[in-house]
Amino acid sequence: IDSTKKLSFTRCIRDGDLVIVYERYDNMKAIKVCDGSVLENRFGVFKHSDWVGKQFGSKVFSNKGGFVYLLAPTPExxxxxxxxxxxxxxxxxxxxxxxxxxxxxxxxxxxxxxxxxxxxxxxxxxxxxxxxxxxxxxxxxxxxxxxxxxxxxxxxxxxxxxxxxxxxxxxxxxxxxxxxxxxxxxxxxxxxxxxxxxxxxxxxxxxxxxxxxxxxxxxxxxxxxxxxxxxxxxILLRTYEVREGKLDDFQGDEAGSLGSLPRKRRQRSNEGSNVQESTGPPTVMARPCSEAKGxxxxxxxxxxxxxx
Ligand code: SAM
Known part of the structure; x- marks a missing residue:
C-alpha cells in the first residue's frame, strides 16, 4: 500500500519506500530504502542505491554475489x-x-x-x-x-x-x-x-x-x-508440502515420509488422498506437513x- 494510496505494487521501488527484505521463508525484515545506506548480512553488503528503480519482487545482489529478494510490504x-x-x-x-x-x-x-x-x-x-x-x-x-x-x-x-x-x-x-x-x-x-x-x-x-x-x-x-x-x-492451519518430480525422485526421503514407503504400501496409502502417482512424466505430489499449527x-x- 503505497504513499499514493494505490493498493498496487506494480510501480518501481523509490527512495524512502518500505520493503520486505526476504532471505528465506523464515527470515525476513522490513527496511526503509535510504539512498546512501547499506544492508549487511551473511551474504555480503547490499547498497540501497542499487534497489531504487527495481520492481518489487526483484532479486538483488551483494558485493559478494549473495542475493535477497525485495518484496512489497503487503499486510500478509x-x-x-x-x-x-x-x-x-x-x-x-x-x-x-x-x-x-x-x-x-x-x-x-x-x-x-x-x-x-x-x-x-x-x-x-x-x-x-x-x-x-x-x-x-x-x-x-x-x-x-x-x-x-x-x-x-x-x-x-x-x-x-x-x-x-x-x-x-x-x-x-x-x-x-x-x-x-x-x-x-x-x-x-x-x-x-x-x-x-x-x-x-x-x-x-x-x-x-x-x-x-x-x-x-x-x-x-x-x-x-x-x-x-x-x-x-x-481455525487450525494444516499446510501441505507440494513437490514436483518423478516418483522415483521421492524415494529415499526422510524416514516416515511418503517417498520412503515401499511402492505397494505407497499405492494403498494414496487411495482416497490427493497424492497422484505416475512413473512417466513429472507429477505433482502433495502431503500434509508433519508440523500442524496449533x-x-x-x-x-x-x-x-x-x-x-
Ligand atoms: N489483535 C491485535 C493484533 O493483531 O495485533 C492484538 C491485540 S492484544 C492481544 C490486546 C490489546 O488489548 C492489548 O494491546 C491491550 O493493551 C488492549 N486492551 C486490554 N484491555 C483493554 C481495554 N480495557 N480497553 C482497550 N484496550 C485494551
Missing part, C-alpha cells in the same frame, strides 16, 4: 515482520475474520485492542480506499507505536488510533450506529458488547477473539440479548438483531 508480510508488542493475530485468523465480518471497500470498522496492529493492517487494506478503521487501545505507548507503524506502511489515512478503555467506557458515542462491523480482542470482551451493539448499523456484525472457551461462553451469553446467528470457530483462539461472530 507485515504481520510476519512487525515488532511484537503484544500477542498478535496471524493471517489464517485474519482472513477468516475479514470474510465473516463481510468487510469490503468503503466499510467503517471498529476494533479494540489495537495491540501490535497486525489485524488493523489487513482491516485497513480491506476497507480501502474510502472506508475507515477506528482502533482503540488503553495502552498509550502501544497506540503511539501503532500510529508510527501505520505511517510507515502508508495506512495512516485509513486508520485512526484512539487511546481509550473500551471495557470501561465503551466506544465513543459519536460513532454510534455508524459501524459495519466491530472486532474485539480484549481480556473481558463481554464488558464491551453492549457498546459494540450501539455502534453497529442495523444488520452489522460483531466478532470477538478469545483464547479460552470459558471466555467464549461468557461472551456468547452476553451477546444473546441483542445479537443473533452466534457462531464460534477455531490453537490460537476462538472467533465468535454474531449479527445485531433487527429492531422490528
Amino acid at each position: 508480510l507485515w504481520t510476519l515482520v512487525l515488532s511484537h508488542r503484544t500477542q498478535i493475530l496471524y493471517i489464517a485468523d485474519i482472513s477468516f475474520v475479514i470474510m465473516f465480518l463481510e468487510i469490503v471497500p468503503g466499510c467503517l470498522v471498529l476494533e479494540s485492542g489495537t495491540g501490535s496492529g497486525s489485524l488493523t493492517t489487513s482491516l485497513a487494506r480491506a476497507v480501502a480506499p474510502k472506508g475507515h478503521v477506528y482502533t482503540f487501545d488503553f495502552h498509550e505507548q502501544r497506540a503511539v507505536s501503532a500510529r508510527e507503524d501505520f505511517e510507515k506502511t502508508g495506512l495512516s489515512n485509513l486508520v485512526t488510533v484512539g487511546v481509550r478503555d473500551i471495557q470501561g467506557e465503551g466506544f465513543p458515542d459519536e460513532l454510534s450506529g455508524m459501524a459495519d462491523s466491530v472486532f474485539l480482542d480484549l481480556p473481558q470482551p463481554w464488558l464491551a458488547i453492549p457498546s459494540a451493539g450501539k455502534m453497529l448499523k442495523q444488520d452489522g456484525i460483531l466478532c470477538s477473539f478469545s483464547p479460552c472457551i470459558e471466555q467464549v461462553e461468557r461472551t456468547s451469553e452476553t451477546m444473546r440479548s441483542s445479537f443473533t446467528d452466534i457462531r464460534t470457530f477455531e 490453537h490460537t483462539g476462538y472467533l465468535t461472530f454474531a449479527r445485531l438483531k433487527c429492531l422490528s
Whole structure:
C-alpha cells in the first residue's frame, strides 16, 4: 500500500519506500530504502542505491554475489515482520475474520485492542480506499507505536488510533450506529458488547477473539440479548508440502515420509488422498506437513438483531 494510496505494487521501488527484505521463508525484515545506506548480512553488503528503480519482487545482489529478494510490504508480510508488542493475530485468523465480518471497500470498522496492529493492517487494506478503521487501545505507548507503524506502511489515512478503555467506557458515542462491523480482542470482551451493539448499523456484525472457551461462553451469553446467528470457530492451519518430480525422485526421503514407503504400501496409502502417482512424466505430489499449527483462539461472530 503505497504513499499514493494505490493498493498496487506494480510501480518501481523509490527512495524512502518500505520493503520486505526476504532471505528465506523464515527470515525476513522490513527496511526503509535510504539512498546512501547499506544492508549487511551473511551474504555480503547490499547498497540501497542499487534497489531504487527495481520492481518489487526483484532479486538483488551483494558485493559478494549473495542475493535477497525485495518484496512489497503487503499486510500478509507485515504481520510476519512487525515488532511484537503484544500477542498478535496471524493471517489464517485474519482472513477468516475479514470474510465473516463481510468487510469490503468503503466499510467503517471498529476494533479494540489495537495491540501490535497486525489485524488493523489487513482491516485497513480491506476497507480501502474510502472506508475507515477506528482502533482503540488503553495502552498509550502501544497506540503511539501503532500510529508510527501505520505511517510507515502508508495506512495512516485509513486508520485512526484512539487511546481509550473500551471495557470501561465503551466506544465513543459519536460513532454510534455508524459501524459495519466491530472486532474485539480484549481480556473481558463481554464488558464491551453492549457498546459494540450501539455502534453497529442495523444488520452489522460483531466478532470477538478469545483464547479460552470459558471466555467464549461468557461472551456468547452476553451477546444473546441483542445479537443473533452466534457462531464460534477455531481455525487450525494444516499446510501441505507440494513437490514436483518423478516418483522415483521421492524415494529415499526422510524416514516416515511418503517417498520412503515401499511402492505397494505407497499405492494403498494414496487411495482416497490427493497424492497422484505416475512413473512417466513429472507429477505433482502433495502431503500434509508433519508440523500442524496449533490453537490460537476462538472467533465468535454474531449479527445485531433487527429492531422490528
Ligand atoms: N489483535 C491485535 C493484533 O493483531 O495485533 C492484538 C491485540 S492484544 C492481544 C490486546 C490489546 O488489548 C492489548 O494491546 C491491550 O493493551 C488492549 N486492551 C486490554 N484491555 C483493554 C481495554 N480495557 N480497553 C482497550 N484496550 C485494551
